[in-house]
Structures are given as C-alpha cells and as structure tokens.
Amino acid sequence: MFSQEQLSATTARDALLVWQTPELTGINRIPPRATLWPYASTADAVADRAPQRKLLDGQWKFKLVPTVEATPRDFMAVSTSDADWATVQVPGLWTMQGFGKPIYTNWKTAFTPAKPPFVPKENETGLYRVQFEVPADWSGKRIVLGFGGVECGCYSVWIDGVAIGLGKDSRLPSEFDVTPYVKAGGKHTLAVQVIRWADTTYIEDQDHWRQAGISRSVYLYATPKTYIHDVFAKATWDVVRGVGKLGVEARVNELPEKGWTVSVRLLDGAGKELLAEPLKGEVPHGLEGHNRPREPIADVTGEVPGALPWSHETPTLYTLVVTLRDKAGNEIDATRTRIGFKTVEIKNRELLINGKMVYIKGVNRHDHHDRTGKVLSREDYLKEIAVLKAHNFNAVRCSHYSNDPLWLDLCDEYGLLVIDEADIETHHHYAMLPHDTRYAFAFLDRCMRMCVRDRNHASIYMWSLGNESGYGPNQDAAAGWLRHADPTRPLHCEGAICKANSDWDRGHAATDVINPMYPSIDSIVDWAKTTKDWRPFIMCEYSHAMGNSNGSLADYWAAIEAHHGLQGGYIWELFDHGLVQKGKSGQERWAYGGDFDEVQHDTNFCCDGLIWPDRTPHPAMQECKRLFQPIAIGADDAANLRFTVRSKYDFITSGHVKIMWTLTVDGKEVSKGELERLDLKPDERRTIALNAKLPPVARGQEVHVNFTLIDTRDVPLVGKDKVMGFVQHAVPVTASLPAVRINRLAAKLSLQDGADVIRVTGGESDVMLDRKTGRLASWRVCGVELLTAGPLGHLWRAPTDNDGIRAWDYKKGIADWRARKALPRWTDAGLDHVVHEVTSITAAARADGAVVITTALAHRGGDVAAAVKDTQELVILADGVLAFSHVFDVPTELNDLPRLGVVAQLPTGFDAMEWLGHGPGESYIDRHIGTPVGRYSSAIRERYVPYIMPQEHGNIFGLRWIAVRRADGVGILASADGLIEGKATLVSDETLTKSWHTDEFTLGNTPWLHLDVRQRGLGTASCGPDTLERYKIHAGQYRLSYRLAALAKADDANAVHRALLG
Structure with missing residues (x-):
C-alpha cells in the first residue's frame, strides 16, 4: 500500500513521482481478465440473471485544481466537506462539462516542452468524490472496485481516506480488491484523483481530442473467496470437417483442494444445449516436480459438431457458461461469455477467415460524440453499426486503443471484423520510445491487458500493437507475448513495415500483414507484382476522408480486385470529430482545433470522417456502398x-x-x-x-x-x-426516330452596338452585354429577368481539404508540404482573386439573322503575368436561344487548375433545379461510381453540403443539361454540347473560401450557375496521395459549348435539350 504523501509528492526527494515514472504502470491492480461477471449459480448465469455487480455511475462531486500540488491533502478524507464542489456526470469528461477545455492535436504533444517522461507543473487535476453503499447480501464475499476507463495520464483511488491503488491506461479497466476496506451493507466514500498529463501521455499521442475525466463505467462486483478469475475460450472452426472446436482455459484464483472441477456448457441463441454433456476438467492442486506451484488453470476441450461458424455475414454466437464446483460438487462460482467459432489463417498472401479470403472493406474508428466526447451509449454504438452495415462495410479498426467491451459485444452480435489495437501511439516521439527501456513494460502491459480482456470476442480477427509508434524491441517483446498468449490470431504492427514506406517486406517478428498508411495505387500494384513476401497486403489507413474527399476510391478497388495479395484496407476514418459549440451568432456549430483557444492545435484536421458527428453519412458513403x-x-x-x-x-x-x-x-x-x-x-x-x-x-x-x-x-x-x-x-443503340423538334418563334433581331453596352433585342428577348466586363449584364425573355450576370470564365473553387488545409499557415509551413499541396500553388498564382481582362470584343449580324458577339478575355490571378486565354463566341439566335462557345488556352505556368469553366448568376426566386447527369448526390470525376446517371430534381438549397470546414460541394459530373426554375415553372435551361460538369448553388466560392465554419454565412436567394469543362478531381491529399494526373486540368486547349434557353412552365427540359442539339 502507499500513502497520500507518495501520490502528492512534488520532488523526487520527497517520494516517487508516480505520474512521471513510466516503469510504473499501476499499483495494486488485480491481474487482467476477460469481461466476466460472477453469478450466484449456473442457472443465474444461463439466464443472465442478477450478476453480482453494482454500477456506481451517476452524479459525483467534482473539483478541478490547476496542478497536482494544488490537490488538498485531505480531499479523500471522509470528514472533508464537498458541499461547495460542483456536480458532474460519471461517466463523463470534465472537459465536456464546463471545466478546462478539450485540446485537439494530431501528433504533437499538447504541451511544451515535450520531454518524456516529464510533464509540465501546470497540470490540471480533477478530484472526484461519491458516496456508495455495498449490497448487504455481499457479506463474506470478495469485493472488487473497477474503472472501465479514465481519460488521463494517471489516476489514484481512495476509499474512506485509505489509498487503494493507481492506474495509468486510459482505455482499459483497472480493478482493485477492496475487500479489507468495505463492509457489506456499509456506506463508504470513494475519492479519485485524476492527473491530466503523465508519462503515459507520450504513448497515448493519438490524432484525436485530448480530453480528461472518468470516461467509462465505475463498478463493484462480488465473488466467493475461491472464484473463477478468467476464462479464455479458444473457439475455432475446422474448415475441412465443418465442426467447431472448443478449448476453454478457466483460471481460478488459487490452488484449491483436490477434487475441485470446472464444467462448461454451451447454449445457442434459443437456449438449447449444444453439448450432450457439459465438458469437465479438474482444477490443478498441490505441487508439481521440484515443488513448483501449478498454474490454477482448468483445461477443457471438446468438439461441437452442431455448431455453426461465426463470420461477418453469419455472426452466430453461443453462450459459454463456466461453473466452478468444490470437491463435494457444490456450485461455488459461475460466469458466462459469448463466443463464436472462427479460424483465422494466413496462407499464400491471403488472410483467410474460416478458409476463405475475405476482402477487408473497413474503416478506422475513434470513440467520439459531439456532446460527450469519448463517452458513448449503446444507442450511439448501434447507430454507427447501422450506418456501416447499410453501406456494406465489413470491418472496423479500433483506432487507436481498446474500445469499450460493449462496442466489441455489438460487433460480435451484428457481424463486423475487428482489429483490436493497443493503446499505444508515440507519434511525437516516433523513433524514440520503441527503444526506450523505461517504456518497455508499458508497451507490453497494454498489449497484454488488451488481449486478456478481449480474446473471447469472435469479432476480433487480429491484434494490433499500436499505431504510429515506430518499431523497436518494445514492440517485439509485446509481439512475443501475444503470439504465446493467443496463437489463434495474427498480429498487426504498421510501424514494423513502415520505415517511411520504403521497405514493406520487413518486420516479420511483429506483423503478419503488410499494412502501410496511405500508399499510392501505383505503389501497391508494383508491390503485388514484384514481392516475394508471403503476407497479405491490408492498408491500415487509406482514402483519407477529410471534407469533400475519397477521390479514386474506385481506382483503389479496381487495383485491389485485380492483383493477388491485395486484400483491402481501412478508410480513415468514420467520424468527423467536431464538438458542439455555440458560435458568435449563438448558433450551434461543430468546433475543431483552435475553437477552444488552445495554444497548440491542428485546426480542422480532426474533421476527416465519412460521417458527420451526428452519424449522418457524407456523400462519399454512397461511393463506399456501391464499391462494397x-x-x-x-x-x-x-x-x-x-x-x-x-x-x-x-x-x-x-x-x-x-x-x-x-x-x-x-x-x-x-x-x-x-x-x-x-x-x-x-x-x-x-x-x-x-x-x-x-x-x-x-x-x-x-x-x-x-x-x-x-x-x-x-x-x-x-x-x-x-x-x-x-x-x-x-x-448502345442506333437512332431510329427523327430528331426532336420544338417550334420556337423566330424574330428579327436588332443589334445596338454601343460604347459601353451591346444590346440585342427581338421578339420576346432582350440581351445586354457589358463591353467592360465581357459578360451579359442582363437577359430578359417576355419581360422576365433570367440572368443578372452572364457566364464569365471561372478558375477557382472553394478549396477542399485535400486541395490544402486552409487553417494551416503555408507561408510558414514546411517546404515539402507546400510542394505537395495544390492550394499554396494556386494562391501563389493568384487564382483566388482572378481578374478578367477584355482584350477585344466585336458584334455582327449574321446572314441567317443571328447576332454573333466574339470576345477575347484573359483570366489571370491579380498581377500574375500568366493568364488563361478565353475566346468566347456568343451566338444569339433568332428564336431567342443563346449559344455559347469558349476556347480556353491554359498556359504551362497554370498547369493543374482548380476548375475550368464559367459562372453566371440568376435572379432571386429561381430556387428549383433539375438535371440529367450523375446523381442524386454530388459527384466528381474521381468519385461518381456511387451516383448513377439519371434525371433528378431538387431544391437548390438542398444541394448544399455542410462540410464542417466550408468548401467546394454539390458538383454534378457527366452533366448533359441543367434547368433552374421559379415556383411558377418559368426557368432557364443550360444545354451542353457533350458531357460537362456543373451545379447550381446559393453560396459563392468567395463566401465559402473566406468562411471557416458553417455558422459564418447563410445561404442566399440568388443562385450561381456553374458550367465547367472540368473540376479537378478530389483525391486524398489532406493525408495521402494527391489527385491522380488523369483527373487534373493540365496545360492545353479546352472547349466548352452550351446553349441557354428560356423555359416556360409547360416545357419539358429534356425535350428542349434534345431539340437544341438537333
């Protein structure tokens, strides 16, 4: 036992600084075990009735102090008054309940200086107190206090002022035997000191919000004096014979007398027994050779011919009930767990589940809730699984720590393949800590405790030694332990093959799969063609889903399915990690790094998921659904x-x-x-x-x-x-019908070529073109204004997160990052403030009565010399149709543009759109397989996609025509000559570009109409390969032709389009 003085010491002279001693991973914790609860009888265990457990969740008293040293020396004493303390919810994070603040960093430690294992003196410390009562019927039993997880660097526990123990792992349970300190039927005071930063902070350096507080349930449970401590069920599937094989290791806490036994029953979902007779085994007793104590483990094995295998498609589970009996046959203890029969093997560059190579259609997942942080409910988990199942995912990586056992229970039940990952990431000190002997046991301890807790879960098919932690002897030590403790599952260690992605065929001691991050398509294909490695290739992270993203996902999967050894991977990631916050306007928004005035942060890099924080899918999920x-x-x-x-x-x-x-x-x-x-x-x-x-x-x-x-x-x-x-x-079809014809009244056109304005009138049409700008100033038909600003060359798009992370200061950034990102190149070229120079303009009547206006323009970025030349021909036809043709010449200096096309503006009231092209969701040149070609309609307002960082959205790829109408049916049709891209929107690129949150602007009422030769593809360059070359806009000449026609209420847009094409 240790004292309060030891825990609160401020110098090494006074006592061991437990929160800055990495060799110390815990004090007085009982050995790890599976998530099991004791039952009074076998019957109770079979029925899952009245487990000997009590939750201490609820309202606790709380006080936050600025440093460890500021902890009152008597805060844990029964006599201490906490009447003026605040009240918080447990589980709950104090950083989400009005105390301190969440901090988002990607890989940098949240404080400076960062010198392991030392942490700053300014170190928020949360003090908790709660009164609890021990059930009266627990008299004579062993009583355990457990913490499912505490977000912190280090936490210490007292009961009635007596020091109980200490834990350091944020996301695994710490349990303490408190039998000597509590009384059945007695009331007691539980006090907990939670220190935010500690030596463990350096190995919990994950890309997520840095929070603090008791994040998972706190509980008591009671066992008999001799009890089942742990159960490991090796439930494998004999692929050849089609039978289940069961091996159960039941660990008892002590060596009892001769004759104590363990029996095992197996029940299906309906409660039917699968075993003709329970399997039985004797608990070892006495000593073996050389007077060595035996391990108190009863081994029970048998075959289960009637069992069915577990898989992500058929998640068949069985209830395993284990009973401990004394030599007289009396039931002493009983417990239960769910298992599934599954075999995982690696052969010939294939990872096999029950003998079959399974493509991993996976996603990385953090615990996240926009209002409670890392505290989630069963309902939250079910919403996530529902979204994943509805979009055909089959796998999840627990990035980058052991998830709540409830999540794993649900993955078992609903069928998701899980990589269970140890709570180890040393990103800021990547190459250092895997070799640091002071941290060696922490690496091992976290892997060991994860494995022991979770190895009965059928959904887990692979153990991961952590994330972005380099590679060294600390991982090899943990790998050796895991291979011995659970030989039924392979190992995953990205660091073992990483070495900056230069040598994927290394690291065999620590990883059984090739599992790089964000490799290019060319690189994985080259590996598949040239490697002699026997391991399968499963990307642990790829297709970074930040904002409007996941370009070329279809190209990845074309490569995966075409090359043996490539077996899929895990998209980064499931959630946008926004937190609810009220902005300056009082409107709620999702906040990201820096919004809580953190000194060190990584802005919106945490908003990189396939779904919004409220579990609503991003448009890219349709691409996943189609591909999977x-x-x-x-x-x-x-x-x-x-x-x-x-x-x-x-x-x-x-x-x-x-x-x-x-x-x-x-x-x-x-x-x-x-x-x-x-x-x-x-x-x-x-x-x-x-x-x-x-x-x-x-x-x-x-x-x-x-x-x-x-x-x-x-x-x-x-x-x-x-x-x-x-x-x-x-x-493919052959035309057999005559072309569609629509009788449109021709009129004699009048050309007025003035010094400032060119005006063409005739019949019901009135067109005015501004000589200064080279664009239409007005177009009226039957007195109705259809355009308030005509088409004008447009090169800019509101940057996607893959174009460049706007909140990062590229001027001060690393040169390599500037070279890799498109956005700093674009802003250097002034493309975010393009000026349009009219170099010549002529107007003339044609012999057929049409009027032709030819305009030469140069679109350049401010005072940058390089310009895109735009030769625009506008033919105003006698029937009132405006036929535009643009020839764009893109110079080599402006290679790789954001977009190339035109934008026009319509009057207020044009709020509905219809189109023929990909839909109904947004689509892009490198992300459209999930959106079939069709005829769609929508309110323009509904095309807005509220990415947390405002950016380009709503594009339509493969656009044939687009019509925008008023409520009375009057409208305008843009009919393309060939396939183009485009959209109608109620927010300009300029507004999106200058806005950093969705609450900083409102959608207007005057639509912008975009018609593009092309937009640059989306790619995944926020963290991964850039847009493929074939999806970029390179230097060269491009043509864009389209016709604008007025629509009456009765006009069918497609019929008008076909008539215009002739």
Missing part, C-alpha cells in the same frame, strides 16, 4: 441486354437478393422488371438476358439499364427490403 456491395453485374453484350451476375458474398448464398431492373431513355423509365431469384454461391456467376425490347430512340438519346439490389431479409439495425446497391450500364 455483394453483387456484381457485368455487361457481356449490353446491346442485346445480356449480363453476368456474380455473387461477391464470402460465405452465404444470394437467394435473399431481389434484383429489379429498369430501362431508361434520357433518365426516364420506359420498361422494368425483376430477375428470377438467383441463389448463387460465393463467387458463382450466372448469365442472364433481360426479357425486354430496346426502345426506339432519336439521335443523341441515351439508354441505360439499371439494376437495383434489394435485401429481402429483415436485417438487424438496417431493416427489411432495403436497397443494398445498384449497377448501371449504358446500352
């Missing part, structure tokens, strides 16, 4: 409607998948049907022919066949008859 869907349909002969359906399931057949099909012409459905139900085995293929006739079409019309995949099962958390994916194929 379990049915593929290839076009054998699309012209004759012949296709091949392939099952991409790993274990189950596809009979529950209903496949509906439609044929569309220009996005309009013309026929539909349902395929016969195909009960395909995994990887089985079936050729089908649609029972349909191709419709007759006019020149230029497009035919698509669309397959919709519907899961007819009632899938837990997802529902019944939900769409699980789609496939779309273009169908």
